Amino acid sequence: MLLCDDNALLLETLTEVVRAQPDLEVVGTARDDEQALLLARRHQPDLVVLDVRFPGGGHHVARNIAECSPGSRIVAFSAYDDKASVEQMRSAGVHAYVLKGASNRELVEALRRAVGPR
Numbered sequence: 001m002l003l004c005d006d007n008a009l010l011l012e013t014l015t016e017v018v019r020a021q022p023d024l025e026v027v028g029t030a031r032d033d034e035q036a037l038l039l040a041r042r043h044q045p046d047l048v049v050l051d052v053r054f055p056g057g058g059h060h061v062a063r064n065i066a067e068c069s070p071g072s073r074i075v076a077f078s079a080y081d082d083k084a085s086v087e088q089m090r091s092a093g094v095h096a097y098v099l100k101g102a103s104n105r106e107l108v109e110a111l112r113r114a115v116g117p118r
Contacts, residue, residue, distance in 0.1 A: 001025060001047045001111070002039050002040055002043060002045040002072075003018065003026060004029070006032065010100070011031065017107065024115075027039070027045050031055075032054075033054065037061070037065065045072050046115050047074075047114055047115050049074075049075050049077050050076055050077060050094070052077070053079075053080070058078075058092075059092040062074050063092045063093065066092075073114050074095060075110065076097045078099060
C-alpha cells in the first residue's frame with residue numbers, strides 16, 4: 001500500500017495504523033505528486049491512499065497513478081465531503097472515498113474492502 005498525504009504528522013499516524021494490521025503492508029509514503037508517482041511506478045501497489053487536496057491536485061494525481069500503475073486501487077482520503085470533491089475524485093477513478101474523521105477501525109475496514117479478497 002502506498003500512502004500519500006502532504007501533512008507529515010497525519011502521514012506518520014496513518015502509516016502506524018496500517019502497519020499495525022497483520023494483513024496490510026505499507027510499501028511507501030509520499031508527501032508530493034512526484035514522489036507519489038515515482039513510488040507507484042516502482043512498487044505497483046495494490047492500494048493507494050491519496051489525500052484529495054494533495055499537491056498537484058488529488059484528481060490529477062489519481063489519474064496519473066492509474067496510468068502508471070493500472071492494477072492499483074485508489075482510496076481518496078479527505079477532510080472534505082462536499083459533492084464536488086467526491087465527484088471529482090470518483091471521475092478520476094478512485095474506488096472509495098473515506099473521510100479523515102473516520103475511526104481507525106472504519107478506515108482499516110474501508111482499505112480492506114478496497115483491496116478486495118486476496
